[in-house]
Amino acid sequence: MEIYINIFIMFCMFVMGSLFGSFFSLATYRIPRHQDIVKTRSYCPNCKHRLEFFDLIPILSFIIRGGKCKYCKEKISLRYPLLEITNGVVFLVFYFIFGYTLNLFLICITYAILFVLIGSRLMSKKMTDEEKIEVQELKLSSKKGVFVIELVVALIIFTVYVASALIIVRNSTKKGAELIARGNAITVAVSAMEQALSKTYDELYSSSSSSTGSNNIIYDVTTDVTKYSDIDLTKKDLVKIIQVNVKYMYNGNSYDFTLKTLKGKEI
Ligand SMILES: [Zn+2]
Structure with a gap:
């Protein structure tokens, strides 16, 4: 990209x-x-x-x-x-x-x-x-003055042209880099979620945090596991909530992205 x-x-x-x-x-x-x-x-x-x-x-x-x-x-x-x-x-x-x-x-x-x-x-x-x-x-x-004025006008037009072109390209790259940072955060969250889901219900417990870096951005990943319900008499809804949160700093602003899934116990 x-x-x-x-x-x-x-x-x-x-x-x-x-x-x-x-x-x-x-x-x-x-x-x-x-x-x-x-x-x-x-x-x-x-x-x-x-x-x-x-x-x-x-x-x-x-x-x-x-x-x-x-x-x-x-x-x-x-x-x-x-x-x-x-x-x-x-x-x-x-x-x-x-x-x-x-x-x-x-x-x-x-x-x-x-x-x-x-x-x-x-x-x-x-x-x-x-x-x-x-x-x-x-x-x-005495048409001499016209030439000087035109040169000045041309340079002003050129200045505005270069400035606007630079601003357009700069904004589009800024937007692009921002989207890449966001895309990487989502990828990190999805892979943390996949890791969590590959565990069985009983293996899933407590919380964990880790950090990964990509393109000079550090992504702090926190995986929280909480019990949704374990007091159901039918024992059919023993469910844990897995929540993955990814935090990162980009251009001095902090962003985060959260994924949430449920995993039930097989009975
Ligand atoms: Zn010709």
Whole structure:
């Protein structure tokens, strides 16, 4: 169970990282060109065809389309899927190092800002002369401020996105771990009950306690045996009550689970 949850989180981190890589390879392309990075949908740099939702899935869309634009069949630079994979891996590594902590969130934001700043600088060197002139004209027509505001808006959106994604995954793992702890408590209780029931009526007496540990949680098991009735003249209901109680601490809270069964004497 836990291994599946872990694989699920790692998958989420990789997807988040590759989505991030996809968005910021777009940002580093558009920012030096003073183009909007929030409102305008992605387009093919060759034929300028707007990309549909399925064309935007990181890595997969590149593989499915055989590395070519769906519309003009022009080859798409390997840079895009490589950036997506790299960022997926980077996010995974961050997760391995920091776990689900505030540090993970901070390192992702810092990485994002550095990525955009350095990436935009590098990408601005790859602009054609025509594009450079266009940018100069844009600067003269005082559209400069728009770009800064958009960068800030994009970073705010990205921050909210990473924060909410982390909160969702964190809550689901918390819930998952809580359920695992509960499931283990039930297993411990059932096996203690099975042990008690394997004894005969006469062997069953008094109480016993023991502890077992699993996943850093200590389960305290108490098996209580009490007589339900032994003063029945027909002697048909000589019955003992077996009660198994499992107590454990999880995240500073104490929980318990109780199983109750009756065992009668064979006459
Ligand atoms: Zn195209």
